Amino acid sequence: MSPRQLTVRFHGALNDFLAPERRNVAFTHALQGSPSVKDLIESLGPPHPEVAVVLVDGDPVGFEHRAEADTSLVVYPALQAPRVPPESRVGPPLPEMPRFVLDVGLGRLSGFLRMLGFDTLWRNDFADDHLARLSRQESRVLLTRDLGVLKRSEVVHGYFPRATDPAHQLVEVVRRYELTSRMRPFSRCMACNAPLTTATPDEVQGRVPEGVAGRHSHFRQCPGCQRVFWPGTHHDRMQALVDTLRRLEAVGT
Incomplete structure (x- = not known):
């Protein structure tokens, strides 16, 4: 036969x-x-x-x-x-404002996504079954470089970043999910994912390096982990990355 x-x-x-x-x-x-x-x-x-x-x-x-x-x-x-x-189309539509959950190997990418304002879960001890379950129960996009996890039947939305460099991975994810118009840079804590609130110099006194409160008048603070953020050198580097993502969308590359 x-x-x-x-x-x-x-x-x-x-x-x-x-x-x-x-x-x-x-x-x-x-x-x-x-x-x-x-x-x-x-x-x-x-x-x-x-x-x-x-x-x-x-x-x-x-x-x-x-x-x-x-x-x-x-x-x-x-x-x-x-x-x-x-x-x-196969699978349900993506939520208007995507949320993410990332595997253990994508910690730096999780920080970048939070920096852009996206609700992103990451921990260095998430088990594979927990990742898949979170993805389904909370309608989160699962980002992982483990194909076995991505192929689990519970996973509805997910992506395998091809690049190994976190900045390049970020470009991939932004393109794949058309995130540029949805970005809200510097609105979420890069460390713990909580939404940031504004703060005055008096409110952050004693929680920032000496002299910073005198040089800056605009601060954001995290109500979760109590970190304080201000527009310093690190902020400038992150802003440059945001600007690059917006330019890539403008030229369609």
Whole structure:
């Protein structure tokens, strides 16, 4: 008997998860049983949270659709997906103001996202099952470089940062979730994630280095960890990063 086969084609950034000979081309795949589209896609490499649209013989289907022989499966990520009705995309829509939860290896990225004003959970002792559960229960985007965690069935929204440098990872995440217009820089504590409040020099006296209260009149403080922030050299570096992100959006790169 000839093997039961279907044709598969991945687009855009999903090719990052494929073997080199399968990238950006249609290829045949031997079908074992009748797996769901979700299970078939993940068996080939890409994690389901990075998939936005799945077409079978040109028609959009959901993750639960059963793969069949002699059909064509075409899979798109969010930024390269064709226009289809919202209900034809796989997975629920992202909240208007995304929130994030990050794995242990992305601590610096969590600080950057908080610096941009996004509610971001990170701890160095989050277990994999806890990350997946938080992501689902609180509708948070899970950011991780562990594909096993990203492929857990509980995870709805998620992304695998390709870069290893935190600043480059930030650019990826901002582009992927179109965050530039939603940024609220310096509104959240980079250390503990709490929203910051304004403070006067008198209110922060004794909690900042000697002379700082005399040189600065604008402060923000964290009601959670009691840290105080002011527009010093570190602030200037962070502002430069924010400006770079906005320029990237303006030129569309």
